[in-house]
Amino acid sequence: MLYYRQRAIDQIVILTGAGISAASGLSTFRDADGLWENHDPMDIATPEAFARDPDLVYRFYNARRQQLEEVQANSAHCALARLQQALGDKVFLVTQNVDDLHERGGSEQVCHMHGELRSMLCQHCGQRQPAPPIFDASTACPHCGKSGGLRPDIVWFGEMPHHMDSIEAHLHGCDLFVAVGTSGAVYPAAGFVQLARATGATTVEVNREFSDVAGYFHHHYTGCATDQLGLLVDELLAARVG
Ligand code: APR
DSSP states (O other), rough: OOETTTTTEEEEEEOOOOOHHHHOOOOOOTTTTOOOHHHHHHHSSHHHHHOOOOHHHHHHHHHHHHHHHTTOOOOHHHHHHHHHHHHHEEEEESOOOSSSSSHHTTTTTEEEEEEEEEEEEETOOOOOEEESSOOOOSSTTTTTBBBBBBEEEEOOOOSSOOHHHHHHHHHHTEEEEESSOOOOOOOTTTGGHHHHTTOOOOEEEESOOOOOGGGOOOOESSSOOOHHHHHHHHHHHHHOOO
């Protein structure tokens, strides 16, 4: 049995946001010099934007996908992998991030609720395929062979995030909810802490500063995730009994 601050813990849900990948060199969205400081999300991250100017959208995600080739997972990603390796399916990791740094940090089970940069979706045949570093409308779908239908496999504003049934089931059943590196600016993810707290979970925020939903958290580890998350994981793993 695992104890955290004198409380028996059986199921843990961890939500991550762009802040966990910041130390790897990937831009967040809303920090100074963030992605949305240099782009209007409504010009990039909506189905309407893709219909209006597909080349701009392809270029934005191609640049972010190419950047993945130049960065590495950081110690915060590795700390979560260490926790998952120790506790197995008692940990449910859901990320808003579309990078693959959790996987490259050693996590094997990762729920990508906003899609993945390294995947592309064909609007002709509906198949998802691994994305090459660069693709656009002229790229033929490896499955159906048609071009003109491939889009980034990203959940855009106005679209339903993936795996919500599974996420909500885990939130209803968790004893500990941890949010790492997310501003709490975008729903439904920003509402997860309220749902977890309403079902009796202990809630913990790991962030460089207090987020928009900081008031819903019982405990705060304030600082860089590469420092703070290791402290939390060490505390959890040291508190196992039996
Ligand atoms: N360590 C810990 N936290 C950090 C660090 C760090 N090194 N650097 C930044 N942060 C925190 C910031 O304080 C902020 O609270 O990470 C958070 C980043 O917030 P956002 O840029 O809003 O990113 P995120 O919360 O993931 O955005 C949610 O918005 O645009 C959509 O789909 C997009 O998934 C994204 C969603």
